[in-house]
Amino acid sequence: MKKKAEERREQILRAAFQAVSDKGYETVTLQDIADYAGVSKGVTNYYFKNKEDVFLSLLEWVTDRIYQHEHQAVSQKTTAIEKLEAYIHSVFIDPEKNKKFYKVYLDFMAQASRNPHYRKINLKFYENCWKIGRDIVALGQKEGTFSSDIQADTASKMIRSIIDGCLIQWLMRDEDHLHEFYKKTCYEVILKYLK
Amino acid sequence: MKKKAEERREQILRAAFQAVSDKGYETVTLQDIADYAGVSKGVTNYYFKNKEDVFLSLLEWVTDRIYQHEHQAVSQKTTAIEKLEAYIHSVFIDPEKNKKFYKVYLDFMAQASRNPHYRKINLKFYENCWKIGRDIVALGQKEGTFSSDIQADTASKMIRSIIDGCLIQWLMRDEDHLHEFYKKTCYEVILKYLK
Amino acid sequence: MKKKAEERREQILRAAFQAVSDKGYETVTLQDIADYAGVSKGVTNYYFKNKEDVFLSLLEWVTDRIYQHEHQAVSQKTTAIEKLEAYIHSVFIDPEKNKKFYKVYLDFMAQASRNPHYRKINLKFYENCWKIGRDIVALGQKEGTFSSDIQADTASKMIRSIIDGCLIQWLMRDEDHLHEFYKKTCYEVILKYLK
Amino acid sequence: MKKKAEERREQILRAAFQAVSDKGYETVTLQDIADYAGVSKGVTNYYFKNKEDVFLSLLEWVTDRIYQHEHQAVSQKTTAIEKLEAYIHSVFIDPEKNKKFYKVYLDFMAQASRNPHYRKINLKFYENCWKIGRDIVALGQKEGTFSSDIQADTASKMIRSIIDGCLIQWLMRDEDHLHEFYKKTCYEVILKYLK
DNA sequence: TATGAATGAGGCTTCATTCAT
DNA sequence: GATGAATGAAGCCTCATTCAT
Numbered sequence: 023m024k025k026k027a028e029e030r031r032e033q034i035l036r037a038a039f040q041a042v043s044d045k046g047y048e049t050v051t052l053q054d055i056a057d058y059a060g061v062s063k064g065v066t067n068y069y070f071k072n073k074e075d076v077f078l079s080l081l082e083w084v085t086d087r088i089y090q091h092e093h094q095a096v097s098q099k100t101t102a103i104e105k106l107e108a109y110i111h112s113v114f115i116d117p118e119k120n121k122k123f124y125k126v127y128l129d130f131m132a133q134a135s136r137n138p139h140y141r142k143i144n145l146k147f148y149e150n151c152w153k154i155g156r157d158i159v160a161l162g163q164k165e166g167t168f169s170s171d172i173q174a175d176t177a178s179k180m181i182r183s184i185i186d187g188c189l190i191q192w193l194m195r196d197e198d199h200l201h202e203f204y205k206k207t208c209y210e211v212i213l214k215y216l217k
Numbered sequence: 218m219k220k221k222a223e224e225r226r227e228q229i230l231r232a233a234f235q236a237v238s239d240k241g242y243e244t245v246t247l248q249d250i251a252d253y254a255g256v257s258k259g260v261t262n263y264y265f266k267n268k269e270d271v272f273l274s275l276l277e278w279v280t281d282r283i284y285q286h287e288h289q290a291v292s293q294k295t296t297a298i299e300k301l302e303a304y305i306h307s308v309f310i311d312p313e314k315n316k317k318f319y320k321v322y323l324d325f326m327a328q329a330s331r332n333p334h335y336r337k338i339n340l341k342f343y344e345n346c347w348k349i350g351r352d353i354v355a356l357g358q359k360e361g362t363f364s365s366d367i368q369a370d371t372a373s374k375m376i377r378s379i380i381d382g383c384l385i386q387w388l389m390r391d392e393d394h395l396h397e398f399y400k401k402t403c404y405e406v407i408l409k410y411l412k
Numbered sequence: 413m414k415k416k417a418e419e420r421r422e423q424i425l426r427a428a429f430q431a432v433s434d435k436g437y438e439t440v441t442l443q444d445i446a447d448y449a450g451v452s453k454g455v456t457n458y459y460f461k462n463k464e465d466v467f468l469s470l471l472e473w474v475t476d477r478i479y480q481h482e483h484q485a486v487s488q489k490t491t492a493i494e495k496l497e498a499y500i501h502s503v504f505i506d507p508e509k510n511k512k513f514y515k516v517y518l519d520f521m522a523q524a525s526r527n528p529h530y531r532k533i534n535l536k537f538y539e540n541c542w543k544i545g546r547d548i549v550a551l552g553q554k555e556g557t558f559s560s561d562i563q564a565d566t567a568s569k570m571i572r573s574i575i576d577g578c579l580i581q582w583l584m585r586d587e588d589h590l591h592e593f594y595k596k597t598c599y600e601v602i603l604k605y606l607k
Numbered sequence: 608m609k610k611k612a613e614e615r616r617e618q619i620l621r622a623a624f625q626a627v628s629d630k631g632y633e634t635v636t637l638q639d640i641a642d643y644a645g646v647s648k649g650v651t652n653y654y655f656k657n658k659e660d661v662f663l664s665l666l667e668w669v670t671d672r673i674y675q676h677e678h679q680a681v682s683q684k685t686t687a688i689e690k691l692e693a694y695i696h697s698v699f700i701d702p703e704k705n706k707k708f709y710k711v712y713l714d715f716m717a718q719a720s721r722n723p724h725y726r727k728i729n730l731k732f733y734e735n736c737w738k739i740g741r742d743i744v745a746l747g748q749k750e751g752t753f754s755s756d757i758q759a760d761t762a763s764k765m766i767r768s769i770i771d772g773c774l775i776q777w778l779m780r781d782e783d784h785l786h787e788f789y790k791k792t793c794y795e796v797i798l799k800y801l802k
Numbered sequence: 803t804a805t806g807a808a809t810g811a812g813g814c815t816t817c818a819t820t821c822a823t
Numbered sequence: 824g825a826t827g828a829a830t831g832a833a834g835c836c837t838c839a840t841t842c843a844t
C-alpha cells in the first residue's frame with residue numbers, strides 16, 4: 023500500500039504541475055488540482071498535509087525530474103563539447119515543455135524569494151545543475167578544450183545563470199519561434215566564455 | 218490639483234512597491250498597501266480602478282524608474298567599456314535595492330507568463346534595456362573594442378539575459394555577500410562574450 | 413435664495429427620477445444622481461439630509477406631479493363619462509412616460525411595503541387619486557349615468573386598483589404595443605363596473 | 608444524494624423567502640439568508656451560483672408554489688362561479704400570507720422592470736394565472752353564466768390585473784382588516800365584468 | 803455654495819480545511 | 824481510502840457620508 027500511496031501522490035503532483043502551469047501558483051485551487059487529477063477534492067488533503075505541502079512536494083518533484091533528465095543526457099556523452107551540447111539540448115528541450123516548466127518555475131522562484139522552504143529545494147536543484155556544469159568544465163579543461171583561466175566552480179554558476187536568463191527572457195517574449203534563437207545563442211555565449 | 222493627484226498615485230505606488238517586496242504579489246492586500254502608504258483603505262480604489270490596475274501601474278512605474286537610472290548612468294560615460302561598466306554598476310546597485318526590485322520583478326514575471334498586460338509592460342522594459350545594450354555594443358564595435366563578429370542586436374538580448382540570470386540566481390541564494398561575486402562575474406562573462 | 417435652493421432641489425429630483433428609472437432604487441448611487449443632474453457629488457448632500465431624504469422627496473414630488481396632471485385633465489371635463497375618459501387618458505399617457513413612472517413607482521412600493529415613511533407619502537397619493545375617482549362616480553350617479561348600487565368610496569378604491577393592476581401587468585410584459593390594449597380594456601372594465 | 612441536495616436548496620429558498628419578506632430584496636444579505644436557514648454563510652454559495660441565482664430560483668419557486676395552490680383550488684370545483692370563488696379565495700388566502708408574498712413579489716417586480724431574467728420567470732407565472740382565468744371564463748360562457756361578449760383571453764388578463772391591483776393597494780394601506788374588503792370587492796368587480 | 807478627496811463600514815465571493823459518512 | 828458537504832476566514836470592491844477648501 024506504500025506503493026499505491028506513492029503512485030497516488032505522483033498522480034496528484036503531475037496534475038498539480040499542469041494545473042499550476044495553466045493557472046498560476048496563487049490562482050490554482052485544490053479543487054483545480056483535484057479536477058486535473060480526476061479525483062475528488064478531499065484526496066489532496068488526504069495525501070498532503072496542506073496546500074503548501076503539495077507545492078513544496080511539486081517543486082521537489084519537478085526539479086528533480088528536470089535534473090535527472092539533464093544528468094542522463096550529459097552522461098551519455100564523452101567529450102566536454104558533446105556534453106555541453108547535450109546539456110543545452112536537454113535544457114532547451116522544446117517550446118512546449120520549456121514553457122510549461124518555466125511558468126511553474128517562475129512562480130516558485132517568486133515564492134522562494136520570501137519562503138526559505140522553497141529556497142532550500144531550489145538550492146538543491148541549483149547544486150545539481152552546478153555539478154553538471156562543473157563536471158563539464160573540469161573535463162573540458164582536462165581535455166584542453168576550455169581555458170584553464172576560468173574556475174570550474176564559478177563557471178558552473180554562470181552557465182546556469184545564462185541558461186535561466188535566456189529561457190526566462192524567451193518565455194517573457196512569448197514567441198515560440200525564438201526558442202531556436204535563444205538555444206543557439208545561449209550555447210554560443212557559454213562556449214565563448216569557456217574557451 | 219492634477220499635480221496633487223499625481224503625487225498621491227506615486228505615494229501609493231511607492232508604498233505598493235515596498236509592500237509587494239515584503240509580502241509578495243499575491244499575498245499583499247489593498248489594506249497592506251494603504252497601511253504602508255499611511256492612508257485609508259478606500260484611497261487605493263479612489264486612485265486606481267482596482268487591484269490589478271495598481272499592479273500594472275506599479276510594474277510600469279518601477280521598470281521605468283530602473284531604466285531611467287540605467288540610462289542616465291550609461292549616458293554619462295563615453296567609451297564602450299566605461300559605458301558597459303557603468304551599466305553593470307547601475308544594475309547591480311546594491312544588495313538591498315536589488316533584492317527589493319528582483320523580488321517584485323520575479324512576482325511580475327510570474328504573472329506576465331500568463332497575463333499579456335504584464336507581458337506588454339515588461340516588453341517595453343526589455344526594449345529599453347536592449348537599446349542600452351545595443352548602443353554600447355555598436356559603439357564598442359565602432360571603437361574596435363568589441364568583436365565585429367557578433368550582432369549588436371543579438372548581443373543586447375544576451376546581455377540582459379545574463380544580467381537577469383545572475384541577479385535571479387543571486388537572489389535565490391539569499392547570501393548578500395555573493396552580490397559582489399555575481400556583479401564581477403556577470404561583467405566578465407559579458408565582456409568576454411563581446412570581445 | 414430660497415427660490416434658488418428650491419430650483420436646485422427640483423433639478424436634483426428631476427435627475428434622480430431619471431436615474432432611478434434607469435438604474436433602479438437600490439442600484440442608483442448618489443454619484444449617478446449627481447451625474448444626471450450635472451452637478452458635483454457633494455451637492456446632493458447639501459440639499460438633502462441623506463440618500464433616503466432624496467428618495468422620500470422624490471416620491472412626494474413625482475406622485476404629486478402625476479396627481480396634478482390627472483386632476484387638471486379631469487377638471488376640464490364636465491360629464492362623468494368625459495371625466496372618466498380624461499382620467500384614463502391622462503393616466504395611460506404614453507408608453508414611454510408610463511414606463512418611466514411605473515418603474516420608479518414599483519421601486520417605491522417595494523420600499524413602502526416595509527418603510528412607513530414611503531407608505532405615508534403613497535397614501536397621500538392614493539387619497540388624491542381616490543378623490544378623483546370618487547368625484548367622478550358621485551357625479552355619474554347624480555347624472556344617472558352610473559349605477560347607484562355601488563358606493564362611490566368603494567368604487568374609487570377599485571378604479572385605482574384596476575389602473576395600477578393594468579399598468580403594472582403591462583410594464584411586466586415589456587411590449588409597448590400592448591399599451592393601447594390595456595388602456596382600452598382598463599376603461600371598459602371600469603365602465604362596466606360602474607354602470 | 609440528489610434528494611438531499613434538493614431538500615437543502617428548498618430549505619435555503621424557504622429561508623430566503625422569509626428573509627426577503629422581512630428585510631427586502633436589496634437589504635437582505637446572504638448572511639441573513641444563512642441565518643434564517645440556520646446554516647453557515649458559505650452554504651448559500653455552495654448550492655447557488657451567486658446571490659442573483661438564489662433570487663431567481665426563489666422567484667421561480669415561490670410563483671410556482673402559488674400557482675400550484677391556485678390551480679389545485681380551482682380544479683376541485685365544477686361550475687364557473689364556484690371556480691372563480693375558489694380562485695379568489697385561494698389568492699386572498701389570508702393577510703399574513705398575502706403580505707409575505709406580495710412584499711416579496713413587489714420586490715421582484717421592481718427588479719423585473721429592468722432585468723429580463725426576472726421578467727421571464729414572472730411571465731411564466733402570468734401565463735399560468737391567465738390560463739386559470741381563461742378556463743374559468745370559457746367554462747362560464749359555455750355554461751351561459753358569463754357574457755359571450757367578452758373574450759376569454761382578454762378577460763384573463765384583466766382578472767389578474769384586478770387581483771394584483773387590489774392586493775398591492777391593500778398591502779400599501781397596511782391595514783389587515785381591509786383584507787376582507789378587497790377580497791369581496793375584487794370578486795364583485797370581476798363578476799360584474801364577466802356577466 | 804459647491805467641490806471632490808478621503809474614510810471606513812459592509813456585502814459578495816472564493817477557497818483551504820475539516821469531518822461525517 | 825475516498826468523498827463532498829459544510830464552515831468561516833479573508834479579500835476586493837462599492838458607496839454613503841464627512842469635511843477641508
